[in-house]
Amino acid sequence: MTLLSLSVSQVTTYATPPLEPSRPIARVRAGERRDYSSHPSKFLKSCSCEDGVCIDLNHGTTTLAFKFRHGVIVAVDSRASAGKYIASKEANKVIEINPYLLGTMSGSAADCQYWERLLAKECRLYKLRNKQRISVSAASKLLSNMMLGYRGMGLSMGSMICGWDKQGPGLYYVDDNGTRLSGRMFSTGCGNSYAYGVVDSGYREDMTVEEAYELGRRGIAHATHRDAYSGGVVNLYHMQEDGWIKVCKEDVSELIHRYKKGMF
């Protein structure tokens, strides 16, 4: 009973800001305030997993991307979950920023969609101002700086920015903490460990394009097979020198069925 009333009072406090705060607002660390009435992450915590409303920020997804000789392969699943409920089985987790840049989404769907659209806007403005396309490195830096501006405030986003620019194929992992890493292969989401096993095992630098497609599909398919929060279809993109192409959109149940039967 007391727990329920506590969460209710916190809800009402957020909706109507108090005339005088119950605690003095103090900056404990740079960028963090102690005033709970306007702290989004504290508010969300108060709502989650009590009676009734459950706003659960899950990281329910599997996305993977890897560089190889002929470009970058990007593969994502398509399940959007809200707690135990599957909100969508065909969510789009890849945002096509421009014909040479892709961004994947994992974490909170709302945060990802908003911030990556903002990134798309910034990339377009860059192109208009400077008359040349933005590099992958700069685009990922823009996104990571946006994340750093809201660090500690409850954003949840794990994204991979993939593209092809003057330096060749580019792959960056950007996090809601502001982490920005360049690498050869990344996988995000709660199904990432399953995908890592498959892709680490089958990865070779000199793969053919078809082998790379198959590796990306397998990674997502096996992850969705074991992870409850991933599923739906595999959306597979291939970033080539002259832009990205969408390779396929295959149902994971079909894929698993084929793998079990020994067909490829």
Place this chain on the structure above:
Amino acid sequence: MALQDVCGLLEPPLFPQWTAPLSQSFMPEDSTHLFGGGIYGEAFSSWVPRRSGLNPLEFYMPISEYITKSPINFGQTPQSSNLLDVDHMHPTLPYISQSGALPFTLSHGTTTLGFAFQGGVIAAADTRSSCAGKVACPASPKVLPIHSHLVGTTSGTSADCALWKRILARELRLYQLRHRRRLSTGGAAKLLSHMLHPFKGTELCVAATLCGWDGDEDQDNEQPMTERYANTTLTSKSSSQSAASSGLSGVRGPRVVYVCSDGLRLQGALFSVGSGSPYAYSILDGGVRWGMSAQEAAAVAREAVYRATYRDAYSGNNVDLYHVTAKGWRRRERENLKEEYYREKERREQNNTGEKSIHSIK
């Protein structure tokens, strides 16, 4: 009898007491301990010889002082108030599952796996024991043979696993002596699960995969009943009801059962346990088929453990591999994965020097 004496059963007629109502065979102050509730309270006799008759379910009774305290504080250093800061890989602390923090509960730091195929059962594990973020032992055996046709992989607290495996081995041996046949894998799993049940809610943490070959003791048939198993696909993780009948009907062949101290007992074709298990699962899902040969099976198991040690910090060092067939278990030589890691690194470096020439800067 000397054996009964050793086991603490001083009263010769053990069997008639099995059917006696529980209240009669108990000491009054022990009456609650088997129902899970009173385990924290009352005088809990040690398993040195008891005065009155025994219930057959009382396999092992620990010293009472360890249990009378609240189990939450047992052996604990004071924790920080924020549960999320707890190092959940610490092997002496249980993993406290957080609602919403992680979508799956991680076992303790290890990678173990077991799967069945037409040529028997493969059980494999890494050999790293970690404690508080450090490697306590780089060469600990996590696959322990229980009897000639049964091995068990261990995950969880190392001490708990080692102890309960020995207790299980003792009980299986007693069963074999009493009934003149080996207990089946499913029966051994049930036995272990029931032995662990009184400790549910305490910090006991054992997640074992029992991998064995069931066969009749008197007619040691070397031909497995493969036709019953050949139709079961690996996608059906539930037990194949048609084949998995009781031991009396003579079910033979490979069997893998997962037992954990929460009380879960699952029979299936393929299990992997531990913090490295997700990495191993994807390899196994893609590589394990019923009809594979023993070499293929060993290669897949080794690759799965290697991939898990590649990505998981709490798994590593060597890989142990056991193969159980109708003739018993056989152990492959322990292989140091460091060699494999360096071989792969060389291969990647050779490939990379080829890559740099392809992407020219425009």
